[in-house]
Amino acid sequence: MNKKKVILISGSIFVILSVFLLLIPIAHQLSTNKKIDAIEQQFQDFSKEETREGKLKRLKSLTDEYQTYQKDKGTNGKLAETYSNTLSEMKHYFTDNNQIVLKDNTINELQKENNLETLQTKKSNLETLLSTITQEKEILSNDSTIEETITKIHETIEKMNSRIQTITEEQEKRAKVHYENEYFTIDFPEKWIDKWNVRKNENTEGNVTYFVSYAGDNPSFPMGAGIIDIHVFPNATSYSAKKYPDLKLFGITSKNEKVYLGTGTSGTVIGEKGGKLTLK
Structure with missing residues (x-):
């Protein structure tokens, strides 16, 4: 009789343990899915932000969250992949926008541009962009295009300064023989x-x-x-x-x-x- 009880108890414990062991991965998966949903919601909130400053704050928040996760859980797994992909998409907003502003304020045939106001306006826009990128650089530091963009902006501004100087000198020279x-x-x-x-x-x-x-x-x-x-x-x-x-x-x-x-x-x-x- 005692043996039957022992067997029954042992069997019950085995069943309980089996169920518990089965529930662990399920619970883990549910927890992972919940966190993935939260990350995706953060991306939706990021997309709805109307200002660059607001988007940058949300990018920084998710970046900090991912760095904390990496310290505790590492970089493997579905959750880490979701973090990485989402952050990459967020960063694309900034890098793509940078390229648009750079393109809009780059004059292809610079030596043919004689409008001083146009040159000064585009140069000012590029200087503002450069300042913005410099401030955001720490958060976007692992993006390889940042340094390339900064270099390109510096080169473009330098060429514009040269053209502005040439036009200014020509205008000053012309003013001496113009009425x-x-x-x-x-x-x-x-x-x-x-x-x-x-x-x-x-x-x-x-x-x-x-x-x-x-x-x-x-x-x-x-x-x-x-x-x-x-x-x-x-x-x-x-x-x-x-x-x-x-x-x-x-x-x-x-x-x-x-x-x-x-x-x-x-x-x-x-x-x-x-x-x-x-x-x-």
Whole structure:
């Protein structure tokens, strides 16, 4: 009788142990599935974040969580794989966005770009991107494209700085031989730097006279010097051949203002060898 009891008890213990051993992997799997669901939910929350800062916080939170898991459980298994894949997808948002911003602010034919404002705007955008990447670098440090992107941005900014400097120097140089008002522009030869002058005189009749002068190549021997008067007659005024018999019509501006040239003095101030007069 006692033997039967022992056998019965032993059998019961065996059954209990068997059931317990069977339940352990099931419980572990259920726990793993629950954690996987939690990770996937974190990715959904990450995707819904509207700001880069918000996404970065969620990436950092999951990164810290994974690092803690690695210390306790290692890097093998379904859960570790889920962590790794999810973090990789999150990081792709940042690296892909970086490439988009870099592409949008890179000028393929840089030497043909003459708009200083465009260059400065794109350069500023790249500097902002560089600052952002530098701040995020610690979290995204294991992404191989980060350093490549940083290097590319530095190179692009350096090329833009060179182009900006070239354009600035050209503008400064041009300003020394360029005159402009609401009616016309005059571009003088480079050798005329500091040797030309334009003086405005508003007449009582409403028309405007500009006296354009050139000091000549040798101030002490002013044979090449000259002066010419440019007369502008706005719409509200009229030209009188009787009053201005020596004027010659040069052209009409886009606003229908008539521009005349006087006879001038010695030297060619406006013309093939002098300043280029262009009406607006």
